[in-house]
Amino acid sequence: MKFTFTSIVAAALLLLTSVQGAAVPPIGAQNSATAATLPPHANSLQKRTISGLNNYSCKLTAAHPRPLLLVHATLLSLESWWEFAPILIKHGYCVFALTYGRYKDIPLFGGLAPVEDSAQEVADFADNILKQMNVTQLDYVGHSQGGILGRYWMKYLGGAGKVNRQLNAGGDFAPGVIASNIATRFDEVVTPYENCYQNDPGVTNVLLQDLCLLSINEHLTMINSKVVMRYVMNQLDPSTAKTANCLSAFNL
């Protein structure tokens, strides 16, 4: 068999294409051969079922009287809450999440549409939660762009007064809401990371590495940090707060 230069180049290109193709795993696919080529947040992109999420029959309790809405970041999807949401559900929260900002021909990634369009999706989803759960307010956890969309909903799309608490991991918040921002020193999207902070009264700002110096989570993976989860739960329900520190990984 005789290899021509062209056929070798073609084969190399084919190989390259399939390696690049592997960077976005097909829905449901999970194999270790492709894992090495996946971006750090790829786990958040895989199709997963989060048991108990978006359960409109969930019973609100005195301890957790409001539904909790989780809104993902740019390029991610509701699957990015695969670690976070089950823990909150286990702790008795009624947890809801959507994937916003999808483009039709890009099946896996969300958070790509213009902010106004995505904010409208969030607004519709949130208003439906309030209606179905028969309450006037929810709590809101936003990751990056997810925080900005919450603010947009409250400011421009009728969401004013509908959020009791807003927590942002690397993001933005609306005035008049009990708000907390958590930043990470290894933020490659929000630079400098201090830009996550708001100096308005009533806003708590915290740096992940001040809670646990060893935390290496960057912008997209910070919501998978147990320290961040503990911090968020403390803010949502101060009565059951436990110190958020490096030990949170073992004692959530």
Ligand SMILES: *[C@@H]1O[C@H](CO)[C@@H](O)[C@H](O)[C@H]1NC(C)=O
């Ligand atoms: C939804 O919530 C109801 C009430 O708590 C519960 O009985 C049911 O099992 C839940 N469904 C799922 C799919 O978790």
Ligand SMILES: *[C@@H]1O[C@H](CO)[C@@H](O)[C@H](O)[C@H]1NC(C)=O
């Ligand atoms: C909704 O909530 C209101 C006020 O708490 C209550 O009076 C009403 O019965 C509730 N409706 C349903 C369908 O549960």
